[in-house]
Amino acid sequence: MSGDTNSKLVLRDFSVFHGKDHSLRRVSMDVKTNRILGVIGPAGSGKTTFLRALNRLNDLTPEIRTEGTALLDGDDIYGGSYDVVRLRKRVGMLFALPVALPMSIYDNVLYGPRLSGVRDRRRLSEVVERSLTAAFLWDEVKDRLQMSGLRLSGGQQQRLCLARVLAMEELEVILLDEPCSGLDPISTAKIEDALTILKDRYTIILVTNNTKQAARVADETAFFLMGEMVEMGPTGTVFTVPADPRTGEYITGKFG
Amino acid sequence: MRIPPRYSQILAVGLMGAATLLTLLVLVFVVVFVLGKGLPAVNLQFLFGMPRDMGRAGGILPAIVGTVLLPLVAIAIAMPLGVGTAVYLAEYTRETRLTKVLRFGTDCLAGIPSIIFGLFGFIFFVVMLKMGWCLLSGGLTLAIMILPTIIRTSEEAIRAVPNAYREVSFSLGATRWETVLKVVLPNALPGIVTGVMLGVGRSVGETAAVIFTAGSALRLPATMFDSVRTMAVHFYILAREGISAENAYGTAAVLIISILLINLATYGMMHRMLAARTK
Numbered sequence: 032m033s034g035d036t037n038s039k040l041v042l043r044d045f046s047v048f049h050g051k052d053h054s055l056r057r058v059s060m061d062v063k064t065n066r067i068l069g070v071i072g073p074a075g076s077g078k079t080t081f082l083r084a085l086n087r088l089n090d091l092t093p094e095i096r097t098e099g100t101a102l103l104d105g106d107d108i109y110g111g112s113y114d115v116v117r118l119r120k121r122v123g124m125l126f127a128l129p130v131a132l133p134m135s136i137y138d139n140v141l142y143g144p145r146l147s148g149v150r151d152r153r154r155l156s157e158v159v160e161r162s163l164t165a166a167f168l169w170d171e172v173k174d175r176l177q178m179s180g181l182r183l184s185g186g187q188q189q190r191l192c193l194a195r196v197l198a199m200e201e202l203e204v205i206l207l208d209e210p211c212s213g214l215d216p217i218s219t220a221k222i223e224d225a226l227t228i229l230k231d232r233y234t235i236i237l238v239t240n241n242t243k244q245a246a247r248v249a250d251e252t253a254f255f256l257m258g259e260m261v262e263m264g265p266t267g268t269v270f271t272v273p274a275d276p277r278t279g280e281y282i283t284g285k286f287g
Numbered sequence: 288m289r290i291p292p293r294y295s296q297i298l299a300v301g302l303m304g305a306a307t308l309l310t311l312l313v314l315v316f317v318v319v320f321v322l323g324k325g326l327p328a329v330n331l332q333f334l335f336g337m338p339r340d341m342g343r344a345g346g347i348l349p350a351i352v353g354t355v356l357l358p359l360v361a362i363a364i365a366m367p368l369g370v371g372t373a374v375y376l377a378e379y380t381r382e383t384r385l386t387k388v389l390r391f392g393t394d395c396l397a398g399i400p401s402i403i404f405g406l407f408g409f410i411f412f413v414v415m416l417k418m419g420w421c422l423l424s425g426g427l428t429l430a431i432m433i434l435p436t437i438i439r440t441s442e443e444a445i446r447a448v449p450n451a452y453r454e455v456s457f458s459l460g461a462t463r464w465e466t467v468l469k470v471v472l473p474n475a476l477p478g479i480v481t482g483v484m485l486g487v488g489r490s491v492g493e494t495a496a497v498i499f500t501a502g503s504a505l506r507l508p509a510t511m512f513d514s515v516r517t518m519a520v521h522f523y524i525l526a527r528e529g530i531s532a533e534n535a536y537g538t539a540a541v542l543i544i545s546i547l548l549i550n551l552a553t554y555g556m557m558h559r560m561l562a563a564r565t566k
Contacts, residue, residue, distance in 0.1 A: 088458055093381055120460035130451045133474060142469070143459040192455075199459065 039064040039204060039234040040085065045099035047080050047089065054080045056258045057099065067226060067235040069249025069266060071242050073281065077258040078238040079127075082206045085236070086122040087115050103204070120147065123196035127209040129188035131180030136163075136172050139180040139191055143199040158198050165229065166194035167221040186218025193225060205229065207237045211244065223248050242282050246270050254278045318543060325540025328533050334541070338505050342521065343531045347538055349507050353422075353515035354545065356508065357501060358490035360426025361433060366483055368430070369437030370472075373479075376438075377445040378467055390439075397435035401489075404432040405499035413500055423511040425501025432496055433486030440485065444478020445471055477557045484553045491546060494519045518542045 040062040047055035055077045062068050070078050080089070087108065089095045101108050108118055120143065132139050140159045141149075149155060159176065163169040168190040172183070180191055189210060196205060207226075211219040226235055226248055239245050245252050246266060253263035254275070262274045273279045290298070336346025380386050408428030418424045448471050456466040472479075494517075502514030503524060516524075518538050525535035 086458060088454065091454070091457065116460050116462055119458055124458040126451070126454070126458075128451065130449075130455050132452060132455060132470060142456070142461075146459065146461050146465060195459065 037063050039104065040236075041100075041102040041105075043100045043102075045084070045097065045101050047077070047084050047095060047097050049080070049092075050094045054258050055084065058260045060253065060260060060263055062234060062236060063251070064234050065230055065232075066250040067230050067237055067248055068263075069245030069252040070236060070238045070255060071240075071245050071252060071281070072255035072261075074240075075257070076255040078255050079208055080258075081255065082124070082208050082236065082238050085204070085206055086119050086124055088119075088124065090115065117201070120199050120201045122204040122206060123199055123202050124206040125189070125192055125196055125208065125210045127212050129185055129192050129213070131183065131188045131191055133179065133181055135177045136180050136183070136191060137176040140194050140198050142195060147200060149200075158200075162194040162198040163191075165197050165225060166190040167225050168194055186214045186221075189214060189218065190221060190225075193222065197229070202233060204234045204236070207235065207239075209238055209240055212240060219244075242270075254281065256281070321536065321539050321543055325536035325538070325543075328537030329540055333534075333537055337507075341528075341530050342505065342525050342534055344534075347518065347521060347534070347541065349505050350516050350518045350521040350538065351541070352507055353501070354491055354517040354519070354542070356422060357425050357429065357497065357515060357517055358487050360422055360511070361429035361490045362483060362487060364426060364430035365434045365437055365486060369434050369482070370441050370479060372434075372438050373441035373445055374467055374472075377442050378463065378471065390442075393435040393438050397439065400495075401432055401493055402495035402499075404428055405496035407431075408496060408500035419512065420500065420502025420504075420514040421512045422501060422508055422515050425497050425515065426511075428496050428500040429490045429493060432493070433489055436485050436489070437479075437482045440482025441475065441479045444475035444482070447478065448474045477560055480553065480557060480560075484549065487549060488546065491517070491542070491549070492519050493517075494523045498523075518545070 038061040041060075043059050044057045045055065045059070046053065046057050058081065070081065072078050083089045084097060085101065085108075089097070097109055103118070103122070107113065123143075132142065137159055140162050141155055144155065144158050149158070160169060160173075163172060168187060171187060172178075172191075180188065183191060193210075196202065211222055214222070223244065226237065229235065230250075237245070237249060249266045251263060252266045252269040254261045254269065254273075254277075256277060262269065262278055264274070269278060270282060273282070333346045334351065335348055337348055338350075339345035376386055376389065405428065408424060408431070412418045412424040412427055413420055452470045452474065453466055456470045457463075461469065497517055497520050501517070501520075503516045503520050504514035505516055505521075506513070508515045518541060522535050522538040522542065525531050525538065
């Protein structure tokens with residue numbers, strides 16, 4: 032039932048219910064390893080629900096339940112014995128609004144590694160430098176790592192959040208929920224640059240309101256509408272010769 | 288007839304300003320009155336001396352020691368229980384009929400007059416458990432009395448921690464407990480401290496519940512099972528029995544200054560905690 036071996040995540044007839052609402056309708060897809068999947072669609076199309084289902088953050092909302100299968104490396108992440116905490120260490124998430132925790136930049140980055148029990152100071156310092164560098168933030172903060180993360184600008188905070196995700200040693204998949212919606216063009220460009228480099232190591236799913244952003248960075252693009260996945264394919268194809276007329280209408284701005 | 292907005296605005300500011308001023312004046316008057324009558328009796332000998340002749344002469348050292356120890360015992364018992372309950376209610380349970388009943392119960396508990404707690408403590412700890420009038424009986428009774436306040440203020444403080452912090456913590460692979468320890472409690476701390484200090488304030492000023500459970504011995508306590516007298520009780524007994532009005536006011540002055548100092552220290556501590564987070 033799973034796709035080919037290059038697939039990191041495989042969904043089959045995967046549905047999410049929000050109380051009585053069917054927020055995600057029988058989605059089936061294969062997310063390829065070391066690729067960026069762009070997810071586009073108007074507000075309320077189920078993009079965020081889809082993303083939050085993949086690291087089971089939806090578990091925190093009691094009214095939400097799921098149906099169908101979601102496989103990470105072939106294992107059903109909704110299986111009874113699946114370790115949710117471990118899942119979230121492998122599948123990291125960047126939220127729409129940058130949320131620096133009210134602690135120093137240094138402690139923000141190390142939140143994940145310390146949970147995993149890393150205590151060695153030299154190793155921790157290395158993780159901080161490596162992660163902040165990968166998030167294009169190191170040069171701006173290297174002299175003030177003990178400063179509160181809350182004092183950074185919005186764009187810097189979002190890169191701090193990215194660094195915090197990248198610091199997790201078991202990380203394999205990065206979920207991004209409209210990570211640039213509140214950012215200026217320069218911060219946005221920095222995040223996009225980081226993503227195109229990071230896909231060599233990670234599998235990335237980027238939900239975005241900005242169709243141009245998907246066109247710029249995504250290898251494949253999926254179009255969601257009212258909880259349904261209308262189509263998914265190579266970004267070039269979806270943007271130039273979409274299989275479904277609704278996709279073309281959305282991309283050219285006829286609705287949404 | 289409608290008052291023009293410009294004038295109703297002036298009127299409102301004037302009325303509310305007057306209310307504030309009146310409140311402040313009453314407060315200042317009480318403090319100045321008590322300090323004026325009491326401070327002349329206060330000197331080093333009064334603060335650090337043992338009382339003689341039922342308190343007619345000598346100092347109030349045992350009462351000061353009692354005032355420090357009794358709230359400490361009460362807080363040591365009530366804080367873990369109260370904060371634990373608050374964490375459980377806010378983080379581990381969904382809003383159900385049970386939590387509503389629990390919350391209603393704690394609200395009712397908070398409104399019960401202290402003498403009822405005193406009576407309960409007397410019957411339960413002093414008599415039934417044969418603990419006698421002592422520091423521990425009094426501490427347990429005061430703990431029960433201030434528990435509702437600590438639970439409610441802590442729960443509010445915990446609920447006020449932005450949910451986004453929790454989501455971030457979970458998304459980075461933290462368990463619920465790790466999230467509580469590393470994100471929720473540190474951010475709720477100022478609110479929790481406020482609740483605890485309200486409890487300290489009530490314990491320091493309490494008389495009825497203390498007389499019934501901790502007794503009123505004028506000795507320095509050596510163990511948890513010795514009776515103690517707090518400054519509030521000392522004041523009450525000196526004034527009620529007509530022993531010494533002068534020393535009663537002296538005790539009241541020391542009590543008021545202690546409460547002012549406790550509040551100042553708390554504010555200072557909270558400011559430093561809040562400032563440390565955005566440094």
